[in-house]
Structure formats: C-alpha cells, structure tokens
Amino acid sequence: MLPLHPTRTHSASPDAAPEPTPRGPVLHDRVSQAIAANPHLEGRRLRFETSNGRVVLQGVVRTYFQKQMAQEALRGLEGVAEIENRLEVTW
Structure with a gap:
C-alpha cells in the first residue's frame, strides 16, 4: 500500500473554503x-474500487x-489520496 499526499488547493482568500476533491462517480x-x-x-482488464x-x-x-505503471497512472490524479496495488503478476 502506498499512501499519497493529498493535493492541496490554494484560494485567493485565506478564509475561503477549499475546493472539494472529486469523489464517487x-x-x-x-x-x-x-x-x-x-x-x-x-x-x-484491470478492476478497481474507489x-x-x-x-x-x-x-x-x-x-x-x-x-x-498502473499505480503511476493514478499518482497525482486529483482526488486520489491512497493507492492499494493488489495487481498480480503472472508470467
């Protein structure tokens, strides 16, 4: 399991609420x-759950x-805070 740092958004006003991160669909x-x-x-044919x-x-x-590469494709993707890579390698 590889934890990723959540993306922070900076707003023009320090009192403004942060923008929501994508969830669900x-x-x-x-x-x-x-x-x-x-x-x-x-x-x-990869499967995944969010x-x-x-x-x-x-x-x-x-x-x-x-x-x-499957994991790297998701690294830095907005809304992804954590990736658990359960992919199996078969020769």
Whole structure:
C-alpha cells in the first residue's frame, strides 16, 4: 500500500473554503480514464474500487513494470489520496 499526499488547493482568500476533491462517480471515471490512457496497460482488464479518495487496484498483469505503471497512472490524479496495488503478476 502506498499512501499519497493529498493535493492541496490554494484560494485567493485565506478564509475561503477549499475546493472539494472529486469523489464517487467523478473519481471513478477519472481513474478509469487514467488507466485506459496508459499505453503500458493496453489490453489489460484491470478492476478497481474507489472510496473516499482510496483506490484499490485488482487484476492480473504480465510484468512488474505493468503493475508499477498502473499505480503511476493514478499518482497525482486529483482526488486520489491512497493507492492499494493488489495487481498480480503472472508470467
């Protein structure tokens, strides 16, 4: 499990409330798009769950590189605070 630092937003006024981070369907869609856009994961049928900024990756990949690339595709994605990489590598 790799904890990530949440993204902080800075507003013009120090009294202004911070902008909400994407959750629910918005976060799910962003994660799905990030995985689909990664050329190293083409053809992989990865599953994932999102809840309160936490993403759990599941499925099978062929290399440790692909496992890492799946995680890297989500690092820094707005709304992702934590990634648990449960992908299995099969040769």
